[in-house]
Amino acid sequence: xxxxxxxxxxxxxxxxxxxxxxxxxxxxxxxxGAFIPSRAQSGQRVPALYVLAGLTxxxxxxxxxxxxxxxxxxxxxxxxxPDTSPRGAGVAGEGDSWDLGLAAGFYLDATQTPWRAHxxxxxYLSRELPELTxxxxxxxxxxxxLMGHSMGGHGALVHALRAPGLxxxxxxxxxxxxxxxxxxxxxxxxxxxxxxxxxWADHDATLLIASGHRHPHTILIDQGVxxxxxxxxxxxxxxxxxxxxxxxxxxxxxxxxxDHSYWFIQSFIEDHVTHHAAILxx
Amino acid sequence: xxxxxxxxxxxxxxxxxxxxxxxxxxxxxxxxGAFIPSRAQSGQRVPALYVLAGLTxxxxxxxxxxxxxxxxxxxxxxxxxPDTSPRGAGVAGEGDSWDLGLAAGFYLDATQTPWRAHxxxxxYLSRELPELTxxxxxxxxxxxxLMGHSMGGHGALVHALRAPGLxxxxxxxxxxxxxxxxxxxxxxxxxxxxxxxxxWADHDATLLIASGHRHPHTILIDQGVxxxxxxxxxxxxxxxxxxxxxxxxxxxxxxxxxDHSYWFIQSFIEDHVTHHAAILxx
Numbered sequence: 001x002x003x004x005x006x007x008x009x010x011x012x013x014x015x016x017x018x019x020x021x022x023x024x025x026x027x028x029x030x031x032x033g034a035f036i037p038s039r040a041q042s043g044q045r046v047p048a049l050y051v052l053a054g055l056t057x058x059x060x061x062x063x064x065x066x067x068x069x070x071x072x073x074x075x076x077x078x079x080x081x082p083d084t085s086p087r088g089a090g091v092a093g094e095g096d097s098w099d100l101g102l103a104a105g106f107y108l109d110a111t112q113t114p115w116r117a118h119x120x121x122x123x124y125l126s127r128e129l130p131e132l133t134x135x136x137x138x139x140x141x142x143x144x145x146l147m148g149h150s151m152g153g154h155g156a157l158v159h160a161l162r163a164p165g166l167x168x169x170x171x172x173x174x175x176x177x178x179x180x181x182x183x184x185x186x187x188x189x190x191x192x193x194x195x196x197x198x199x200w201a202d203h204d205a206t207l208l209i210a211s212g213h214r215h216p217h218t219i220l221i222d223q224g225v226x227x228x229x230x231x232x233x234x235x236x237x238x239x240x241x242x243x244x245x246x247x248x249x250x251x252x253x254x255x256x257x258x259d260h261s262y263w264f265i266q267s268f269i270e271d272h273v274t275h276h277a278a279i280l281x282x
Numbered sequence: 283x284x285x286x287x288x289x290x291x292x293x294x295x296x297x298x299x300x301x302x303x304x305x306x307x308x309x310x311x312x313x314x315g316a317f318i319p320s321r322a323q324s325g326q327r328v329p330a331l332y333v334l335a336g337l338t339x340x341x342x343x344x345x346x347x348x349x350x351x352x353x354x355x356x357x358x359x360x361x362x363x364p365d366t367s368p369r370g371a372g373v374a375g376e377g378d379s380w381d382l383g384l385a386a387g388f389y390l391d392a393t394q395t396p397w398r399a400h401x402x403x404x405x406y407l408s409r410e411l412p413e414l415t416x417x418x419x420x421x422x423x424x425x426x427x428l429m430g431h432s433m434g435g436h437g438a439l440v441h442a443l444r445a446p447g448l449x450x451x452x453x454x455x456x457x458x459x460x461x462x463x464x465x466x467x468x469x470x471x472x473x474x475x476x477x478x479x480x481x482w483a484d485h486d487a488t489l490l491i492a493s494g495h496r497h498p499h500t501i502l503i504d505q506g507v508x509x510x511x512x513x514x515x516x517x518x519x520x521x522x523x524x525x526x527x528x529x530x531x532x533x534x535x536x537x538x539x540x541d542h543s544y545w546f547i548q549s550f551i552e553d554h555v556t557h558h559a560a561i562l563x564x
Binding site: 009010011012016064065067069070224226255257258259261262263264266267 | 291292293294295298347349351352506508537539540541544545546549
């Protein structure tokens with residue numbers, strides 16, 4: 001459980017830092033970013049918001065561009081930002097596509113060679129990293145919220161639906177809600193999980209809801225209407241329909257003019273922190 | 283006055299965009315970033331905060347990392363982010379050092395070959411860009427505020443002291459307050475302005491105050507005490523002393539634990555927007 005500190009900076013009265021550790025799940029050194037609010041410096045354990053970034057991003061992106069820190073600081077929340085894939089797996093061609101391999105781990109455990117040896121962001125996120133952060137940081141592991149953007153929104157929805165006891169609150173910006181039915185997901189799932197689509201259902205938020213998975217709290221989804229990926233990759237109406245049929249509480253908010261960028265995320269990040277805080281501090 | 287739009291994004295109800303234009307002063311294509319708040323979309327001219335980034339940065343950095351947009355949006359202010367140097371001048375070796383040449387224009391007009399042909403960020407900032415933004419954007423050229431970070435803090439202080447009628451309000455984060463007396467400034471001024479130090483005084487905020495320049499409003503300076511450049515390059519006590527002697531209103535705030543990064547800037551950016559707003563909307 002040894003952590004290497006790469007940099008730390010005081011921010012908004014707390015401390016933002018970038019760290020790495022030897023990951024058992026990935027079999028590699030893994031990096032993550034973290035913000036610890038000032039309240040935790042007096043020994044108090046604080047709730048944490050896990051933030052999952054999207055394709056092409058890394059463990060710095062969400063913390064740097066979303067503007068989340070000041071709102072987390074106001075609430076006394078920590079923020080944990082995992083990386084978007086393993087680094088250094090050495091899979092041939094893993095850096096050739098921006099939507100597969102490096103920075104495109106889809107927060108799942110690959111079952112197929114050559115990916116399965118290291119591409120295990122699923123177990124890393126659901127087991128290893130929460131254990132680590134609750135051990136080496138003053139984080140209350142019973143009060144974790146999960147949010148994400150695009151591929152990270154997919155990760156947030158899937159993980160929270162599969163483990164609502166771990167992830168007490170969940171939200172997403174422009175998530176891939178039905179990866180089994182869109183090109184990004186089909187490409188990644190075919191490579192990581194194999195061509196047999198029956199194995200994909202556990203990794204698709206819309207299918208998880210359809211098959212009976214529930215989260216006890218409202219799932220908040222924000223989506224820009226001018227998002228260039230709206231119709232081809234995101235299609236929030238798919239999960240909204242599944243949630244309505246299933247009785248899963250969900251709030252899908254569509255925003256005219258907003259695109260897929262962090263300019264969109266920063267515009268609504270305060271609402272997401274408020275959403276999580278209402279559940280985690282209830 | 284033709285503007286090329288590279289990208290535009292809706293953000294916080296307004297619009298952030300990245301643009302370029304043929305600059306007469308630079309003799310090159312120049313880039314800048316801009317945020318226009320929603321209030322301006324109804325034809326109303328709005329105040330603008332010019333933000334000057336530091337060494338190694340570009341016209342995107344301050345907008346992306348400072349968190350300024352949400353506070354500008356709340357106030358109905360535009361934000362204009364110039365680049366930190368000309369691009370494409372073709373000066374031999376201009377990309378070799380991170381503290382001279384590219385991304386290190388120091389917001390002045392070079393007088394020395396080979397720099398003087400294109401390194402004219404001084405006149406670009408004091409004349410060309412304000413004229414342009416008041417012409418092609420719904421900006422009230424009578425209500426401009428100027429802030430900057432590090433090298434950009436130097437630029438903000440010097441330009442506001444030399445033209446307080448143009449820059450109605452001024453503030454800085456970790457500025458180079460006395461460049462004529464520190465290594466960054468000595469290197470840049472020797473190259474751009476020549477070895478004769480008598481020509482440097484017009485480009486040094488501390489010397490400008492000592493020689494009688496004044497700004498009618500309080501100059502706000504924030505400085506982190508854990509800033510790695512505090513003693514060698516920044517030394518805010520120099521300008522504070524000059525301001526006290528001269529009766530120039532100035533507020534120098536020292537912040538324990540904070541370093542030179544945008545994590546520091548984002549922690550206090552709201553205070554700076556409030557400082558400018560109190561003057562620009564009085």
